[in-house]
Amino acid sequence: MSGFNTLAVHAGQHKDPHTGAVVPPIYQTSTFIQDGINVLRSGHEYSRGSNPTRDGFEAQLTALEGGAAGFAFASGIAAEDALLRAVLEPGDHIVLGADGYGGTNRLISKLHSKWGITSSAVDITNLDSVRAAVRPNTALLWVETPSNPLLGIADLAGWADIAREHGALLVVDNTFATPYLQRPLDFGAHAVVHSTTKYIGGHSDVLGGAVIVAEHLFRGQALAEAVGFQQFAGGAVAGPQDSYLAARGLKTLGLRMERHCASAAKLARWLDSQPEVTRVYYPGLESHPGHELAARQQRGFGGIVSLQLTDEPAARAFAESMEYFQLSVSLGGVESLVCYPREMTHASLIGTELEIPANLVRLSVGIEEPEDLIADLSRGLAAARNAAGPARTTCPQPAREPALQL
Incomplete structure (x- = not known):
């Protein structure tokens, strides 16, 4: 074969x-x-x-x-x-x-x-x-x-x-x-x-x-x-x-996936060390509960990284403040994208037991240079740091009409 x-x-x-x-x-x-x-x-x-x-x-x-x-x-x-x-x-x-x-x-x-x-x-x-x-x-x-x-x-x-x-x-x-x-x-x-x-x-x-x-x-x-x-x-x-x-x-899928996986792993490890990030979801991290299973049944760990920040304001600021990670509902392209799933791809789940955490952001890691993407993430984390805080954390968020879920 x-x-x-x-x-x-x-x-x-x-x-x-x-x-x-x-x-x-x-x-x-x-x-x-x-x-x-x-x-x-x-x-x-x-x-x-x-x-x-x-x-x-x-x-x-x-x-x-x-x-x-x-x-x-x-x-x-x-x-x-x-x-x-x-x-x-x-x-x-x-x-x-x-x-x-x-x-x-x-x-x-x-x-x-x-x-x-x-x-x-x-x-x-x-x-x-x-x-x-x-x-x-x-x-x-x-x-x-x-x-x-x-x-x-x-x-x-x-x-x-x-x-x-x-x-x-x-x-x-x-x-x-x-x-x-x-x-x-x-x-x-x-x-x-x-x-x-x-x-x-x-x-x-x-x-x-x-x-x-x-x-x-x-x-x-x-x-x-x-x-x-x-x-x-x-x-x-x-x-x-x-x-x-x-x-x-x-x-070219095989070639692209190698690059997506390598860059995502590098970014996930970097994010995992940042104080503004409370949790990183990436199967390539040894701390991920599915790491060993993914290693057995997958050739690599993929190009998607999700992360949680300190609170909702921090997550929203992070998602809206970067240059190379462009805000979009999709994923899997050669360019890097960032998504706020709760109100974008999974908006119809708000109010149900399946709703996505308000402080979660999803990254689709593209094929750009990893060093440039890390610099971009640093800009996002700086914005998140400025947006977060005890006063804003305890302030109730205004009700929002769920967007059309793509």
Whole structure:
């Protein structure tokens, strides 16, 4: 079997047979000419059903995840929604990791609940808690590891054992780790989901999502068949231009992840020594409770670092005061970003037991020089130091209307 970077460059990326172009062309077309009624050229009829550019990207990502089939969608949430619609029935129950992308929780609790789907949130690091949450009608276990934004580490093999014991599917959100750092299907997961907007695209210029499935039957139907039909019938497909950009980004994923991981580890250790920082969340730190597990099931520890400051005013000042760490809801690009999850990516959880701490900030460490990023963090910590204080800490914060959760 070829190595990761070789597959990333060549899998699904066949050279143009007509011109010899090294990069496959973008098939920016809605429909394909037929040689007769239902006599299709290379199986292509209409770009919702198939498109050579999207097909190439799906094959590329499937090879890297070690799956049986892959499907590209217009966004990460569209991918998650398609998978849920493909496999669930009214009355089904989901065991859902409590610490994970807020949009997933919203999708299930606000949209799929209308069709009789229920869920229970669990501590992803506690297998006893996961097992206790399973019900007779549990059809799906869903976990994100490392998790967003607290970077918890789930035992993938343990989750897979529980799913197998109860005849349920295990779905893993692999957005943070990417297939370069871990391949959940190798640990017994049945499906992997991605926001390809993040590390796979890698340049903050594309929106997309993907589902990669193992060769598995569920309720008498192959997962690939079920998700493929939902992709075609539901229609939330990735367009040719987005597929091209995601495929281009995927070719350098291994190289970028090495840099992201190395820089994030350096910054995490530096932050861990700063008096303004009360806690650093990064699996690469030996003090992280999931460090040993992450070292066993991941190639590296990732490019995301979360931290807690002394109080909310300090966290807000920190997030709003840096130059290279730009304030944004996204992550995984070549540029560094900072996010205040409580009111940005996880705003819909405010007032629930899953709400994000008010003093927590998430960093997406880019590929800039680490020394420049540390200098930038120093500016942020100086602002945090000036904003924090006993008087401001005890002053109640004004109520805020939750922002649209992305």
